[in-house]
Amino acid sequence: MNSSPPSLSVHIKTFGCQMNEYDSGRILKILEPHGYCPALSYDDASVIILNTCSVRKKAEDKLYSELGRIKKMKKKRPDVILGVGGCVAQQEGTKLLKRFPYINFVFGTRSLARLPGILKRAEAGERNVDTEMNMPEDMYPLRPCSPQTSGVTAFVTIMQGCNNYCSYCIVPYVRGREWSRRPSEIKEEIKNLVDCGIREVTLLGQNVNSYGKTLMPMTTFPELLQDLNGIRGLERIRFTTSHPKDLSDELITCFKNIEKLASHIHLPLQSGSNRILKKMNRGYTIETYMKRIDLFRHADPEAAITSDIIVGFPGESEKDFNETVSVIEKTCFDDLFVFHYTDRPDTAASKLSGKIPYKTKLERLSLINKIQNAISIKNNQKLVKKTLSVLFEYPSKKGNNSIAGRTSSNKVVNCKGPVDLIGKTVPVKIEKANVHSLNGVLI
Numbered sequence: 001m002n003s004s005p006p007s008l009s010v011h012i013k014t015f016g017c018q019m020n021e022y023d024s025g026r027i028l029k030i031l032e033p034h035g036y037c038p039a040l041s042y043d044d045a046s047v048i049i050l051n052t053c054s055v056r057k058k059a060e061d062k063l064y065s066e067l068g069r070i071k072k073m074k075k076k077r078p079d080v081i082l083g084v085g086g087c088v089a090q091q092e093g094t095k096l097l098k099r100f101p102y103i104n105f106v107f108g109t110r111s112l113a114r115l116p117g118i119l120k121r122a123e124a125g126e127r128n129v130d131t132e133m134n135m136p137e138d139m140y141p142l143r144p145c146s147p148q149t150s151g152v153t154a155f156v157t158i159m160q161g162c163n164n165y166c167s168y169c170i171v172p173y174v175r176g177r178e179w180s181r182r183p184s185e186i187k188e189e190i191k192n193l194v195d196c197g198i199r200e201v202t203l204l205g206q207n208v209n210s211y212g213k214t215l216m217p218m219t220t221f222p223e224l225l226q227d228l229n230g231i232r233g234l235e236r237i238r239f240t241t242s243h244p245k246d247l248s249d250e251l252i253t254c255f256k257n258i259e260k261l262a263s264h265i266h267l268p269l270q271s272g273s274n275r276i277l278k279k280m281n282r283g284y285t286i287e288t289y290m291k292r293i294d295l296f297r298h299a300d301p302e303a304a305i306t307s308d309i310i311v312g313f314p315g316e317s318e319k320d321f322n323e324t325v326s327v328i329e330k331t332c333f334d335d336l337f338v339f340h341y342t343d344r345p346d347t348a349a350s351k352l353s354g355k356i357p358y359k360t361k362l363e364r365l366s367l368i369n370k371i372q373n374a375i376s377i378k379n380n381q382k383l384v385k386k387t388l389s390v391l392f393e394y395p396s397k398k399g400n401n402s403i404a405g406r407t408s409s410n411k412v413v414n415c416k417g418p419v420d421l422i423g424k425t426v427p428v429k430i431e432k433a434n435v436h437s438l439n440g441v442l443i
């Protein structure tokens with residue numbers, strides 16, 4: 001028979017991106033001083049929090065199916081407190097409480113610091129909503145060494161929100177205006193992570209290269225990178241995501257001069273057609289994008305470049321689509337994340353005519369994936385017989401006494417080796433190339 005859960009225990013189910021994963025960790029740290037401990041499952045929890053994503057319709061739909069499952073559970077355990085946070089919560093607010101009478105509280109993307117009070121009110125029986133976005137600063141508690149901070153790599157949010165208003169994107173509406181954390185706070189958090197054994201950090205933000213513009217005194221992303229490069233024990237720094245229009249010469253030079261900066265950039269292209277880029281309000285042309293890529297390759301010839309593509313944007317003709325294919329073939333990305341366009345509430349693109357049939361969107365998506373897979377394997381084959389430095393992160397999913405890690409250029413490498421190499425950077429000779437990974441042997 002199940003024993004009843006401890007009186008204050010919280011289980012968080014996270015949907016969507018790495019920033020949401022990071023926020024779920026923050027929620028636990030914010031609630032901990034108020035007596036809440038983490039619960040491993042819904043059954044062990046007195047409070048359930050769904051940390052949601054609305055960047056794509058599919059992610060939002062996942063929340064609604066999860067709520068259906070929780071409804072059944074709440075019938076058996078009506079005392080469980082259910083909260084919904086994150087981007088869908090910010091977008092829907094009170095509508096969620098009306099539509100789902102078993103939700104006890106709703107909190108937005110900038111309400112995390114106020115969560116203890118919100119939860120207290122919910123526990124006292126008050127169904128409440130807090131989606132206030134105008135709070136100047138948020139709370140980023142330090143993460144002491146714990147199972148959550150164990151491992152080799154960690155994400156660290158350095159900014160959130162976005163001022164760009166790309167016409168298809170909901171982020172500015174649900175994450176608010178751009179806001180950057182102080183460099184000293186970021187540095188302290190990373191030093192603390194390094195003390196817990198972390199060797200590599202990925203700096204997160206919706207548009208990291210715009211970091212620092214809201215700070216007084218103003219600072220820049222290259223300055224932050226330079227500062228973090230000095231942290232003893234930290235081996236690698238990655239960041240995501242960058243906007244092509246803000247990829248400055250200074251930032252490109254960092255790939256040449258900053259020793260710990262990994263040889264990889266994720267630079268979302270979205271479309272290869274200038275006509276569609278304009279409708280997307282992306283603020284660059286294909287010509288300027290390609291120029292940035294050339295400069296970047298010149299600064300770091302070994303670096304990998306990955307990108308995002310949206311197919312089936314309203315009005316995307318065969319000609320526009322073929323232009324995208326041609327840019328992909330010319331650029332030879334190391335990997336691509338391809339999405340088909342879906343309307344997001346309140347965005348400018350959702351009001352555009354010329355919506356593309358679902359079938360066409362899927363055909364375009366599948367064609368690009370096929371083309372990219374051929375390019376990825378070709379790029380990876382160039383690495384066979386080379387010796388690369390691999391930071392090992394975890395026992396390989398393949399079993400077989402194998403361990404897995406990544407190169408500075410973010411290529412996953414599997415090879416046979418002892419688990420005590422996890423956390424170490426070791427030379428590996430590459431023997432085989434696959435589409436999304438490499439196989440090698442320890443030197």
Ligand code: SF4
Pocket residue numbers: 162163164165166169170171172206207243
């Ligand atoms: S830059 Fe990124 S986060 Fe900002 S609006 Fe455009 S797609 Fe959305």
